[in-house]
Amino acid sequence: MILSNTEDVPGSTIREFYGVVTGSSVRAKHIGRDFMAGLKNLVGGELKGYTELLQEARQEAIDRMTQQAQAAGANAVVNVRFSTSSVAQGAAEIFAYGTAVRVE
Amino acid sequence: MDWEPRDFPENNVTDVHPLKELVTLVAGIAAATIILTLAIAFTLDIGMRALPAAWEARLFDGLWSDLDEVDDERHAAAVRLVDELALDWPENPYTFQVFILDSPDPNAFALPGGAIGVTRGLLDSVESENELAFVLAHEIGHFSGRHHLRGISRTLAVTVVLGAVTGGASGTMLTQWVSEVTQLGFAREHEEEADRFGLDLVEKRFGHVNGATGFFQKLPDANAGTVGRLGAWFATHPVSPKRISDLRRLARDRGWRASGELTPLDPSFYAE
Amino acid sequence: MDPLLQIALQVGPFLFLLLFGFIIGTLVERSHYSDIRKREAKTRTLPVISFRRAPPSWQVSSGTLVSGSTVVSIDYFKRFLAGLRALVGGRIASYESLLDRARREAVLRMKEQAIASGYDAVVNLRLETSRLASSNRKGQGTAGVEILAFGTAVKRGA
Numbered sequence: 001m002i003l004s005n006t007e008d009v010p011g012s013t014i015r016e017f018y019g020v021v022t023g024s025s026v027r028a029k030h031i032g033r034d035f036m037a038g039l040k041n042l043v044g045g046e047l048k049g050y051t052e053l054l055q056e057a058r059q060e061a062i063d064r065m066t067q068q069a070q071a072a073g074a075n076a077v078v079n080v081r082f083s084t085s086s087v088a089q090g091a092a093e094i095f096a097y098g099t100a101v102r103v104e
Numbered sequence: 105m106d107w108e109p110r111d112f113p114e115n116n117v118t119d120v121h122p123l124k125e126l127v128t129l130v131a132g133i134a135a136a137t138i139i140l141t142l143a144i145a146f147t148l149d150i151g152m153r154a155l156p157a158a159w160e161a162r163l164f165d166g167l168w169s170d171l172d173e174v175d176d177e178r179h180a181a182a183v184r185l186v187d188e189l190a191l192d193w194p195e196n197p198y199t200f201q202v203f204i205l206d207s208p209d210p211n212a213f214a215l216p217g218g219a220i221g222v223t224r225g226l227l228d229s230v231e232s233e234n235e236l237a238f239v240l241a242h243e244i245g246h247f248s249g250r251h252h253l254r255g256i257s258r259t260l261a262v263t264v265v266l267g268a269v270t271g272g273a274s275g276t277m278l279t280q281w282v283s284e285v286t287q288l289g290f291a292r293e294h295e296e297e298a299d300r301f302g303l304d305l306v307e308k309r310f311g312h313v314n315g316a317t318g319f320f321q322k323l324p325d326a327n328a329g330t331v332g333r334l335g336a337w338f339a340t341h342p343v344s345p346k347r348i349s350d351l352r353r354l355a356r357d358r359g360w361r362a363s364g365e366l367t368p369l370d371p372s373f374y375a376e
Numbered sequence: 377m378d379p380l381l382q383i384a385l386q387v388g389p390f391l392f393l394l395l396f397g398f399i400i401g402t403l404v405e406r407s408h409y410s411d412i413r414k415r416e417a418k419t420r421t422l423p424v425i426s427f428r429r430a431p432p433s434w435q436v437s438s439g440t441l442v443s444g445s446t447v448v449s450i451d452y453f454k455r456f457l458a459g460l461r462a463l464v465g466g467r468i469a470s471y472e473s474l475l476d477r478a479r480r481e482a483v484l485r486m487k488e489q490a491i492a493s494g495y496d497a498v499v500n501l502r503l504e505t506s507r508l509a510s511s512n513r514k515g516q517g518t519a520g521v522e523i524l525a526f527g528t529a530v531k532r533g534a
Contacts, residue, residue, distance in 0.1 A: 030465025
């Protein structure tokens with residue numbers, strides 16, 4: 001599965017459009033991580049726990065999106081966009097979407 | 105470049121039954137909370153037991169001066185009785201203080217720092233020195249087992265853990281309720297232990313245990329209406345009939361005399 | 377007071393709301409999904425892509441902005457479940473279905489608007505998500521989540 005965030009796939013031509021595919025994952029941080037992040041906030045720097053949490057969630061969103069594309073017979077998802085939004089206190093949604101296409 | 109409508113699978117929702125998730129989460133969080141609470145309570149309990157009485161006295165010094173204390177001519181007699189009873193507890197690390205509280209309900213408390221609170225209602229209702237001695241000796245028993253501090257450590261542990269889990273704000277009612285429920289079993293155990301300690305002191309002082317249970321016999325059976333099994337479980341103090349029979353059995357087992365002459369109360373009790 | 381009654385009074389309303397939220401919430405979700413599937417089948421043939429421009433072969437003759445949006449909220453039961461989940465971390469499945477429903481609803485409204493105005497396709501689809509903080513509890517609570525779908529509806533020439 002080819003993923004790109006441009007409107008074409010470099011080196012190949014789009015033959016068919018199948019529509020917009022989406023992938024989402026809603027994750028919560030746990031109080032242990034929260035506590036460590038609170039401490040880290042005192043000195044600044046990377047909050048490793050949160051970086052990991054969001055990476056995991058983003059990977060799942062991508063996986064779900066490509067699964068949809070695969071099931072529809074596409075071999076690429078182009079113009080992929082990500083968005084992260086807080087949907088509730090302590091919960092974030094990572095969302096990915098793009099257009100499923102068949103390229104040659 | 106052609107448009108070709110296709111159907112996509114609905115894979116953005118994790119397939120898990122909400123009730124199953126609820127059960128898993130509740131069970132897991134409850135187990136973690138209980139384990140954490142027990143661990144903290146256990147640690148505090150050890151710390152409280154090891155706390156030297158002198159530190160305890162300094163820590164709580166003056167804390168009870170806000171109590172609704174009254175001048176009562178019977179105060180001196182009560183203080184004397186406490187001191188005399190404490191003589192039969194050789195390891196006593198406390199210097200006891202006695203407060204008389206202006207309340208008509210017969211009751212007595214053991215407060216951190218070696219303070220014993222006695223209500224006016226209690227002083228009014230006792231009929232012999234033996235009876236008063238047992239109530240005071242029972243409170244001394246709480247000090248010997250450090251029950252007054254250990255009760256605090258449990259409440260503290262429950263408050264801290266539930267506060268963390270619920271984020272503090274919403275936890276107050278729950279915390280109070282849970283700490284009450286968890287106190288019950290321990291509190292009853294402590295009362296029974298203090299009863300045994302108290303009866304021992306009374307026997308040492310008077311040479312018999314006659315009159316010791318007089319106070320309970322006079323207590324209105326507060327739980328009479330709702331007792332049943334649940335009522336008895338929810339009462340922090342063992343219900344009176346059971347308490348009396350437990351004490352009688354203890355006296356019989358130890359070979360203590362159940363009959364003997366009752367010592368009259370100090371003259372200050374009769375001066376009206 | 378009877379201790380049993382006291383406990384019942386304290387816990388009762390909460391359990392009732394939980395059960396009420398679960399039953400009604402499940403029914404509402406089920407009927408919403410069946411409605412969504414029906415409408416999706418109906419609008420299936422309208423091309424929607426996230427490309428900035430329509431493919432040249434479509435020979436676009438005219439276009440206009442179309443959008444669809446919805447604000448959704450979660451039921452009491454699922455909110456409680458999400459609250460528990462927030463203690464231990466991990467995937468919050470109860471919010472996933474909410475957002476999935478909302479997103480598909482927003483896209484459907486957009487497509488229906490395009491069809492009603494006589495357009496043949498939607499290009500450059502964009503999806504936005506935002507949380508509406510509730511006015512109480514200093515904005516800590518969540519009143520709802522808005523999903524907005526927008527794009528350019530185009531007419532294909534001959």
